[in-house]
Amino acid sequence: xxxxxxxxxxxxxxxxxxxxxxxxxxxxxxxxxxxxxxxxxxxxxxxxxxxxxxxxxxxxxxxxxxxxxxxxxxxxxxxxxxxxxxxxxxxxxxxxxxxxxxxxxxxxxxxxxx
Amino acid sequence: xxxxxxxxxxxxxxxxxxxxxxxxxxxxxxxxxxxxxxxxxxxxxxxxxxxxxxxxxxxxxxxxxxxxxxxxxxxxxxxxxxxxxxxxxxxxxxxxxxxxxxxxxxxxxxxxx
Numbered sequence: 001x002x003x004x005x006x007x008x009x010x011x012x013x014x015x016x017x018x019x020x021x022x023x024x025x026x027x028x029x030x031x032x033x034x035x036x037x038x039x040x041x042x043x044x045x046x047x048x049x050x051x052x053x054x055x056x057x058x059x060x061x062x063x064x065x066x067x068x069x070x071x072x073x074x075x076x077x078x079x080x081x082x083x084x085x086x087x088x089x090x091x092x093x094x095x096x097x098x099x100x101x102x103x104x105x106x107x108x109x110x111x112x113x114x
Numbered sequence: 115x116x117x118x119x120x121x122x123x124x125x126x127x128x129x130x131x132x133x134x135x136x137x138x139x140x141x142x143x144x145x146x147x148x149x150x151x152x153x154x155x156x157x158x159x160x161x162x163x164x165x166x167x168x169x170x171x172x173x174x175x176x177x178x179x180x181x182x183x184x185x186x187x188x189x190x191x192x193x194x195x196x197x198x199x200x201x202x203x204x205x206x207x208x209x210x211x212x213x214x215x216x217x218x219x220x221x222x223x224x225x226x227x
Contacts, residue, residue, distance in 0.1 A: 004157070035217075042220055048214065092158075103160065107156055
């Protein structure tokens with residue numbers, strides 16, 4: 001069974017631009033969560049989607065948004081990029097809701113904002 | 115507030131030694147804890163988990179200990195191998211309906227041959 005895939009793997013943008021990242025969960029997994037990873041703040045929860053609905057949200061500004069499609073694939077968007085948005089963005093999927101379901105992470109998209 | 119932290123930022127051990135990675139958590143209401151391993155260029159990989167009604171759980175070469183009295187979590191790796199070199203994260207899930215994982219900062223384990 002294929003793992004969680006994320007595209008693109010690397011991205012360079014400039015301040016003020018917007019970016020869209022994509023995540024394909026493991027087949028059969030319906031919950032997708034997004035995390036931001038930086039050296040200073042570590043892994044921080046962005047949001048979780050299940051059945052095309054955002055179920056949980058972390059403490060990030062409204063510039064960060066996401067969505068989930070009927071096939072469970074998910075995208076996240078960051079508008080008006082800031083230098084501080086440079087990070088590794090990780091997507092994790094699990095079969096169903098409930099944290100006792102193991103989350104499987106993708107390799108991440110490394111975003112650099114210049 | 116919610117915070118999970120690690121006592122040591124780096125740990126260097128010799129191959130074959132046992133490793134112990136510690137983690138402190140602040141939310142006494144957390145009821146589920148997970149250890150993840152992250153190798154360079156990869157996403158975090160699930161290692162082992164433990165519920166708050168347990169104080170010890172064993173996996174293959176790994177053991178997680180939970181001390182709720184002092185809000186402390188540890189990961190023990192037996193006979194550490196070079197392939198164990200990675201950054202290790204503990205994560206907690208606060209009780210009460212919140213389903214987001216709160217991760218610690220991470221600790222780098224280096225295994226010397």
